[in-house]
Amino acid sequence: MAAAESDREVPSALCTEFLNFSVKDTASKWLQVTDLYKEVYHHLARYVPKIYCLGPNLNPQSEDLLAQMLLQAPLEWYLCGEDPSTGLAKLEQNNQPSQLCGHVFKVGEPTYSCRECAADPTCVLCMQCFLGSVHKEHRYRMTTSGGGGFCDCGDTEAWKKGPYCQKHEPNISDSCHEDPLAHLSTDMIARCYNVFSIVLKYAVDMLTWDKEDELPPGLEPPDRSDSYYCMLFNDEVHTYEQVIYTLQKAVNCTQKEAVSFATTVDRDGRKSVRFGDFAFCELAKSVIVRNTSRQSKPLRVQVMHSSVVAHQCFALKALHWLGHVIGYSDALRRILCQVGLERGPEGENSSLVDTLMLCDSKMWKGARNVYHQLFMSSLLMDLKYKKLFAIQFAKNYERLQSDYVKDDHDREFSVTDLSVQMFTVPSLARMLITEENLMTTIIRTFVDHLRHRDLQGRFQFERYTAQQAFKFRRVQSLIGDLKYVLISRPTEWSDQLREKFLEGLDTFLELLKCMQGMDPVVRQVGQHIEMEPEWEAAFTLQMKLTHIISMIQEWCATDERVLIEAYKKCLTALTHCHSGFADGEQPITLSMCGHSVDTIRYCVSQEKVSIHLPVSRLLAGLHVLLSKMEVAYRFPEQLPLSELSPPMLIEHPLRCLVLCAQVHAGMWRRNGFSLVNQIYYYHNVKCRVEMFDKDLIMLQAGASMMDPNHFLMIVLSRFELYHIFSSADCRKRYNRETANKDVVQQNNTLTEEMLHLIMMVVGERFEAGIGQVEGCDEIKREILHQLCIRPMAHSELVKALPENENKETGMERVIDCVASFKKPGVTGRGLYELRPECAKQFNLYFHHYSRADQSKAEEAQRKLKRQNGEDTALPPPVLPPFCPLFASLVNILQCDVLLGMLGAVLQWAVEPSAGHWSESMLQRVLHLIGMALLEERQQLENSSEDNDFNFTLKMSRPGEAPSNTASVLALLENLQNAPHLEVHKDMIRWLLKTEAGIKTLRERSASTSTVTASGSRGQEETACDKDKAERKRKAEMARLRREKVMAQMSEMQRHFINENKELFQQSLEELDASTSTSLEHSPTSSDAALVCVGPRRSRPREKRQVVTCILCQEEQEIRADGKAMVLAAFVQRSTVMSKNRKRPPHDPKRYDPLFMHPDLSFGTHTGSCGHIMHSHCWQRYSEAVQAKEQRRQQRLRVHTSYDVGNGEFLCPLCECLSNTVIPLLPRTKGSSSCEQPGLGQWLKTSGQQIKAMHSAHRKLQPVSTVEETVEEECPAPEVFTVNYIPTNPYSSTIKEMLTTFGTATYKVGLKVHPNEQDPRIPIMCWGSCAYTIQSIERLLVDEKKPLFGSLPCRQDECLSSLARFGSACWTAACQPTVQGHFIRLVAALIPDPLVEASPCILDVDMLHLLVSVVLSYGSVHSQDSSGLSVDAVQLHLFHLITVAHMVQILLTSGPEEVTMEQESGEAERGEEEGACRLYNTLRTHVGSSLPEVGSGWHLWRCVKTGILPYLRGAALFFHHLNGVPAPPELHALCPGQWEVLCGYLSLPSNLLQLFHSQQELLEPLLHGWCTHPGVQQTLQGGGVLVSFPRESNSLIDLPDDYSALINQASSFTCPKSGGDKSRAPTLCLVCGSMLCSQSYCCQTELEGEDVGACTAHTFACGAGVGIFLRVRESQVLFLAGKTKGCFYAPPYLDDYGETDQGLRRGNPLHLCHERYRKIQKLWRQHSITEEIGHAQEANQTLVGIDWQHL
């Protein structure tokens, strides 16, 4: 009660104060006083509590008004020293605006970045600036803002090029260094300073105030009331549901109010949920705390005195005001910055800005947002103070981050989020590193937060608690800050920067040391591990650090001194790590092929091994830089090269690579998935750059410093293969080793992996510094190898390439050298194809191929070679030379140990035995030999002086142990003819040829004496080659022929399957075709034109109609007394053709569907897949489905794509969603025509019949309702027997199916429960028939297809069934009911005094009327025995309705358009005159509501175009009802359609004759229609006026550029939560409404369930079916009902022809009209639901989505 009273008191209490208050006086007083601070505080203490927070229902508008008057106005006056309206204007005039745009982004607003010019990806432009910038012509990236952040236009540091847009281009005359304060008077500056310091201090005081019941000194209110708020604060722990539930209990509110409270708390961070005296609020608080403390920490609630809340409200207002005022002038902005950063009384870090920052995590969300905004528009917009602020920010950094880690709000609400605004500015970042040691601070803060370590001081993430995991997630943002700081590399180094960077590097190495060796694994033998160990945290850390590690290397690469120091530090760190690995390994000596080496005994398969080696890998990276920057050659003396111990360097990387090999070999199966995952990520594109790649480099670095034989022996030993290759008789392995098969298999795989590793160590030279390559060669090679697998889309390539810290792959620069882009087809995406000349660079053993990639690439490349008629050898490519530092690596290829290994494997291959060798092993050996040969050839070709690389010599030497075994060359020659190595023949031949070529080369450079000999040998060889080539060509031809035959066969097979699917449809088609051919030959119809309605209608010969049941495959004739055959059908409500989406849905209980309004706002559509079944087969099938589904649902609780409970099922053949079946009925036989009555005669007869029926029906009615009427008994015409009950011609199964389909249409169309007795059932069926015809007619027009012959036969079949069903459905209903419908339908045309409330003709859709009246006539005709033919009646009804439609069209034709007078031909004169006469007659009846139209041409054109859809619909209808084939002219789009159509419909082509020839009879009817009160009313604008023809509805127009949509959506606010941004703005593509989807705020109740905005909209806009565009996601959403939905590809594509669902790629997107038309077509043909069904069947996860909440 108290609340209500105080609410009312507000105006009166303030009224007097308000009237007496003078802004000017107050301000003048302030100008006089000495202690302004005290004075203003006093003023605030007095007024603030009187304006704010006076009741529970805050009324912001009046509050804001009062605050403006009483509080802000005097401040502004004081500030200006005059009336602020003039003072502020002056300020604005003198202002020289800064060049920075500084536009602050709203959530979801589009932002643009330039991939070419932006300093880093955080540099963005707003849409306005972007459109005016040079970057719109560049390769740009488009994203949506997450809110916060501002436009970087005008910031020269943010852009390498084009920093200004046109608007922010600096004026050259401006001197930008001028102090903005220079334009202001000293007085003004002083006043400004005073006001800002007081107001800012006040705001800081209030926002950081933590007492609930007291105020800061000087602000105590003059009088205190006992009024409190119970304030609920936001946290990210409790869910919406918990909060809502708790609130309902605690403060006794409705669910709706609770939702609103919860929404506000989530948005603003706090909300008062109760107002009243202290005890009252305290009670609510205790309930809330009690209710939420059980699961977790309780919700935060405070009981606060109203005056405290009031001051806090005004404090926020004051901050807003400051932001507003500084917008007038840069000078004011600077003063505010100065005030904010001025050191406070407590010394360092005590300025107001510091105070705010340090209290950040204690404030509620709303307050934080407001002050962050103010910081952005003040401190960050002033270049001088941005720097000072950055320094303060860096000083407080550690504390702020610690607060943030403890805070439970997301980072976007934390002041730490501002780091991006400063750290990404290169000059600031560098200044902060040198002056505030920021790099070290960030890393140290990060390390400090990860305290959990093992005994060796390494991170330990195992057994992390939830809280630690949360903290771990939070501190990751620090890595983001580090990235910002490092993102732009220095161009010049100062000593100080060097010092601080290296200090930072030291800290960073400390961090890496904690990671080196973390999460070690030990091979599990015997039992499988019990629990998967935690691995993700360590990998998360590694992934997050990947870019940092790369960037640190890049920094080092810009300065030699830094690089040298960094290398030393890193080496020291690594040595330190190794001393920590006290593995206690025993030294052993290995010897092989006459070489020996000392190493340690260590087995990866037995001891601990870790995949995390960041220190080693950083050193590897730096080592490459030594070579790349040539430091190693220029300053070798400064490097600690002598301290390097190569075996130590390679030890751990080698172990890691061996681990991978052993996992591949299946030795670690018992260690579970965690290890598999780690190995996967180790090689994955996201991690490999700083993991796998660097391990390989370390091996290269180590090996380059070692004797190759020693290196290989250590490798063999670590691979645990040493014993195999070192034994004296290793070539006889098959004899010796008979151990267990698994071990043999393992060793085979390990050998393969080891050979591969050797290839990589020698062959991977594409990193600049290792090989002599350019920077872009590496990426070129990556792309090339991806495209060797198959042509790829842009997005696929991007995914396969590593991204740098700017999210760039560098692909665009080089892609054109290696690939050509093939434009996409209509719906496909564009693909890059490898340029053919690049294929020779293909390396089968490319180090980034997975095994699957490798085999795919191999297959593709072999196929390509075959297609080109080449041999299928895939020799290694020619490689670039090594850089000097790595040059010695080539010697691995010719060292004794390798040759020994090669010989062994070749020997095994010569004499293979079960399982002791593998083809891949051999393939690798051949590849290695190839590499060696190429290396030799290249060295021979390139260098003039002798070199010592002579592999050909070594390969022809016999093996050493046992003595005089075959040489490698001999073994190769031997293998050339081995039958079991067919696949490798080409390769062996290539090797031998290359070897011979090299020999020739060597010989040529040696003596000339052997020339003849070698020459003759050469000739021999060529002859031999020729022979071989010929044989090969033949073989190739044979193979090609074989392939072609195979292809043909598989094509035929596929065709056959397709055909079978269509088989059943085809059987129907054939039937149709045969009927039509028989017709052509029948003499009766060949001369006469085809007519489909009326006594003259053509009578096709009756033919047996036989169909096949898809379920039992039996044939069945369609007969009235036969077994029922049914067609699977799907009935749905539709608004596709609606011309009035504002019409509210009908009340299903009361709605009378007899007359369809011409706006077609709701219709019922029936579609079918055309598959036919026996009714009993179908019944059995659907019972089985139901039983199965029930079982399945009980067991698995899964949804299905179809709702069994609702009668839905999938067509057993094509899986098309269906919900009922239509019975197939035979064509009704035409009666022989005797003399038929004319219109006048018929009107009379039917009038009598109707009267007779009226009286008969009256008798049927229960006595009580019959009024006492004294009407005379109407004698029925003798031939009309009202009581005659005709025999039902249909079999019982057909009757049953008639009921089934009727009930289904009724149930779906009206959304009611099934009721077989409802009189509306036949009406719904007729309506569905008419609506389906209309929709098909529209579709044919839209698709520009002829009226007949172009429909798929499933639609033809569906229409025929619908029409015939419609004419038979009365037999399943109560006959008088149907007759009653007929009477009412006729009464709309021929006035009947006994029928009340007939609609006016403007409210009737004439095709619906035609279909209903014709189909209902059967019920009347059955009682007529006069010989009156149905045909005659159909024609009379049709003519009558056609006249009515013409009248309808003329009435709605609208005024004449101002066009040139058209000259019309003689032929049309008659029509025009007729149209004029009819129109003038109408005017005499209707009067002035109808404008005068002089042009007959205009009127006739209106009639002709307006009536065409109706005539086409009627033609479809009668065609299917009466089965008369359509004239051939209507099967094409040729001219003269009108005449043919009229002829087919038995109409004169001058339609006006219909009226004029029967004018006396029709004139009274016309009068009746026109004088209906509804006509006048509608014409004068009282109703929905639909004009004809009705245009087809289209989906809304979409903008070409997707960012226009994003922009539109970003300014869209949730309609329910007062101006709040919507999280998932979603556009209805049918009507263009924007909705707030997937959000609590906009949930509504629909039929007793909570549904999201989209589902709710769907019911109003699309009768349950909806098509939406989710703007943020760039995704189309289809919804049907509450449970069905799917996502669909959006119609927006980038230049590569690809969509970007989720806007992750960020390429500019443009509308693809074809795709959009495809979506529109799905909608127009009512296939959305079907599409969803198919999508859900294909992807079961779609079924689980909670579609109704979208």
Ligand SMILES: [Zn+2]
């Ligand atoms: Zn801008």
Ligand SMILES: [Zn+2]
């Ligand atoms: Zn701009």
Ligand SMILES: [Zn+2]
């Ligand atoms: Zn650019």
Ligand SMILES: [Zn+2]
């Ligand atoms: Zn069957």
Ligand SMILES: [Zn+2]
């Ligand atoms: Zn089907």
Ligand SMILES: [Zn+2]
């Ligand atoms: Zn809509």
Ligand SMILES: [Zn+2]
């Ligand atoms: Zn909303």
